[in-house]
Amino acid sequence: MPNFSQGKNLLFILLVILFQSCGKKVGIxxxxxxxxxxxxxxxxxxxxxxxxxxxxxxxxxxxxxxxxTEDLNFNYLKAKSKVLWKTNSNSDTYTVDIRMKKDSLIWMNISVSMITGATGLFTKERVQFFHKINNEYFNLTYDSLSAKMGFKITYEILQSLIVGNQPFKKNHSRVIRENENYILKQDEGRIQIDNYVGPNRKLKKLLVNDGPTENKLTLDYEDFAAINQFLFPFSSQITLDVKDKDNKLVKTLISIKYSKVELLETPLEFPFKVPAKYLNK
Structure with missing residues (x-):
C-alpha cells in the first residue's frame, strides 16, 4: 500500500504545484x-x-x-515528474502528473508504484483535494489555504510558478546587479521576495521570507532546456524552513525532475471526482 502519511497530503500537493517549473530536455x-x-x-x-x-x-x-523575466505563452500544459520529499525523519518518492488550462484550471494526480493516491483541482476561486487512500476531501478558499501555509497563495501565483515565471510581476522591484545575475527585491505585505534572474531572463532562484513567522522558502532552478522555443528548468530543488505548532524549525527538501512536458492547443480533460457523501457534508 502506498505511503501517504496523515497531515502531509495537503501540504505536499500544494508545494509540488506551488514551487516548481517544468520542462523536457530537447535541442535549443x-x-x-x-x-x-x-x-x-x-x-x-x-x-x-x-x-x-x-x-x-x-x-x-x-x-x-x-x-x-521572459514569460510563457500557452493554452494547455501537460507534464509528468518524479518528486522526492525528504525530511529529517523520512523520505518518499512520488510520480506527479500535471494538467493545466491557462488562467483557468490546474489539475494534478499523485501516485506511488502506479497506484493513484490523491487528486487535486485548483480553480481561480477554490482548491479541492481528494485523498483516495485515506478517504479525505478538502475544499478550501485561497485565504484559508494561505493561512494554513503561512504564505500568500493565489491561483495566479501558482500558475506563474508552475511555468517558471516571476510570481509578483506587478509589484515594484528594487534591482541589484550580482555578477551575471539581477536580483529583483520585492515586498508583498509581510512577505519579502528575492527573484534571481539569469542572463537567459528566467528565474534561477527564488527566496521567500515571511517576516513575522520567520518561515523561509528557497527554490533553485537547474538544467534549463527549450520547449517550443521557451526555456524551462528541467529540475528544481525546494528547501522549506517552517516552524511547527510548537515553534520548532522543521526543514523539508523537495526535489523535482521532469521526464515530459507538452504545451498544447488541443483541450485536455481534467478528471476530478469526489464521492457524493463527501460533497454533502
Missing part, C-alpha cells in the same frame, strides 16, 4: 548640461546686460536597470 534556439551664451536685452534707451549664472557641471546619474 549623460545628463547634458546646456550652455546658454550671455544675452543683451534692450529696454527703452538703456542698455542692459543679463548674465546667466555660472553653469555647474552635472554628473550623469546611472538609472536603475530595467529587468524583465
Amino acid at each position: 534556439p549623460p545628463v547634458e548640461a546646456v550652455v546658454v551664451s550671455d544675452t543683451i536685452v534692450v529696454k527703452d534707451t538703456t542698455l542692459l546686460v543679463e548674465k546667466k549664472p555660472d553653469i555647474v557641471q552635472v554628473q550623469p546619474v546611472e538609472e536603475e536597470p530595467k529587468v524583465a
Whole structure:
C-alpha cells in the first residue's frame, strides 16, 4: 500500500504545484548640461546686460536597470515528474502528473508504484483535494489555504510558478546587479521576495521570507532546456524552513525532475471526482 502519511497530503500537493517549473530536455534556439551664451536685452534707451549664472557641471546619474523575466505563452500544459520529499525523519518518492488550462484550471494526480493516491483541482476561486487512500476531501478558499501555509497563495501565483515565471510581476522591484545575475527585491505585505534572474531572463532562484513567522522558502532552478522555443528548468530543488505548532524549525527538501512536458492547443480533460457523501457534508 502506498505511503501517504496523515497531515502531509495537503501540504505536499500544494508545494509540488506551488514551487516548481517544468520542462523536457530537447535541442535549443549623460545628463547634458546646456550652455546658454550671455544675452543683451534692450529696454527703452538703456542698455542692459543679463548674465546667466555660472553653469555647474552635472554628473550623469546611472538609472536603475530595467529587468524583465521572459514569460510563457500557452493554452494547455501537460507534464509528468518524479518528486522526492525528504525530511529529517523520512523520505518518499512520488510520480506527479500535471494538467493545466491557462488562467483557468490546474489539475494534478499523485501516485506511488502506479497506484493513484490523491487528486487535486485548483480553480481561480477554490482548491479541492481528494485523498483516495485515506478517504479525505478538502475544499478550501485561497485565504484559508494561505493561512494554513503561512504564505500568500493565489491561483495566479501558482500558475506563474508552475511555468517558471516571476510570481509578483506587478509589484515594484528594487534591482541589484550580482555578477551575471539581477536580483529583483520585492515586498508583498509581510512577505519579502528575492527573484534571481539569469542572463537567459528566467528565474534561477527564488527566496521567500515571511517576516513575522520567520518561515523561509528557497527554490533553485537547474538544467534549463527549450520547449517550443521557451526555456524551462528541467529540475528544481525546494528547501522549506517552517516552524511547527510548537515553534520548532522543521526543514523539508523537495526535489523535482521532469521526464515530459507538452504545451498544447488541443483541450485536455481534467478528471476530478469526489464521492457524493463527501460533497454533502
